[in-house]
Amino acid sequence: MIEARGLVKRFGPRLALRGVDLDAAPGDVVGVIGPNGAGKTTTIRILATLIVPEAGRATVAGLDVVRDAARLRGAIGFMPERFGLYDELTIEQYLEFFARAHGVHARDRAAQVDGVLELTDLTHKRGDPCEGLSKGVRQRVYLAKTLLHDPRVLLLDEPSSGLDPQARIDLRALLAALAAQGKTILVSSHILTELDLICSRVAVIEGGAVRFAGTLDDVARRRARAHRVRVRALDPAHAARAQGLLEGDARVIDPVVEGAELRLVFEAERADVPGLHRRLVEGGVDVYAFEVEEPSLEALFLEVTRGEVS
Template identity: 40%
Template sequence: MIKTVDLTKKYGDAFAIKSIDLDLEAGDLFGFIGPNGAGKTTTMRIIATLLEPSWGEAYVCGHSVHTHPKEIRRLVGYMPDFFGVYDDMTVVEYLEFFAAAYRISGKQREDRVSEMLDVVDLDFKRDAFANTLSRGQTQRLGLARTLLHDPQVLLLDEPLSGLDPRARIEMRNLLRKLGEMGKTIIVSSHILPELADVCNKVGIIDRGELKQNAKVTEIIKMVRQHTVLVIQTTNRDSLDQVARLLEGHEKVQGTEPGDDAIRVVLKAGVEEYSDLPRLLIENGIDLRRFSEEQLDLESAFMALTQGTSRRM
């Protein structure tokens, strides 16, 4: 549905993006993650045919941005990170204005606008002036505008930025809903955890280069080369004994005692460790907790964008 090959944009000697290869299938919800200035907007604007690449290709439904930009514009809805709303227009007038620009007329325009207000849950604000909306409501209005011509592909630039926690949840639910409607979506953010649970695929871009492009679960696996166990005992004093029993075990790389738990770092590649709790129990240890430490996505993101693996 969306494919880029060696997509590159240079400004003078500087690369805004460098050889980006993406391949998204219909229905994919792709989280495009990277810090400020990484190249997310540049990539999306090229796919939306608003910016020409220096070289390389981008295709939407098989149409090239070089040869078939008009066809692509019909298929794509692009929502920029910042957009203006007109002071003297109500929400309905604003959407009708853009529907007219898409040559949707008469009763069809009225129906389409009402339908979109419904999708983004903004019907209760239909007669409010657009410039009186909150940031979250403005983003939803922007999304309604992007959806007017029923695009199959959505390119949403940082739709969650600047939203309060509640508005974030609402926008995430809306993204899920659009995914269920069968849209193919690229949504950018500079925060991985913000999108991880809505997206099926994630790409991490840093300084114009795509560092990773995979499923969220795979990304976590790539960062975490070692399994880490967290062990607690009913009696705090027996943690030292746990350390003694596990240090030097063939599956254990090292132990890190803490105040009320001990972290046990397994050797690279060790995933099966059922003999370890058995060993502890056989030695009279009363276990309160024996679990794998979850790697948080924030750390995964930091590790991936800094090009270093998390120290274990």
């Protein structure tokens, strides 16, 4: 339902995307995870036909984002990172306005608005003015607007940013319900654990490229192997020696020596971790302390984004 290959986008001298690949099958909820400036918004805006890539190509619902842009807009619902509501309108008036703008026939308009109000659990608030709504409710109103033309694909840019825990749970339930209706959803976030629960696939993006993409099973499998290891040697010379010993081992990711300390991610089974320690000791490294952090989604994220995320 979404297929992007080698998307490149520049803003002046800045290379925002350096070749993004992304896939989503019908009914998938794909989480695009990455730190600030990674290229999430740029990717989503290309898929939403708002900006044009300099290289690469992408199709959404079988339509090319550049050549078939006008037709494609009817098939997608895009929710930007920041949006405005018309404060002087009630929720219902706001939605009616956009139903009209989308060309929904007068005969069907009321039913369409009722439908999205129901779906987003706003029926009881339909008469409330947009002004003064809480962030969570505003988000739902905007999502309702995004659903008015019954798009097959939803592109949601950080929909849960700024929401409190309850509003996040509500949003998650709503996205699950939409996915169950067969909609394909692409949702971005810089908070991992938020997407973990609702996504069938994730893509970790950093520095304008996708570093890792896969199903949640792939993530879980890989996560179970990402051990963050901290070796404290007796002195800097021994730390350097430890690093030298591990050189060329493909399971050792991004080793960094700082003073007497060597940090790395060891991508292996739990049972292989003691072997790493043994190798260092038998290789003549005076190991003062050997610490292992259990694999976690954060560790995987830090591994694929090379620890550049604070």
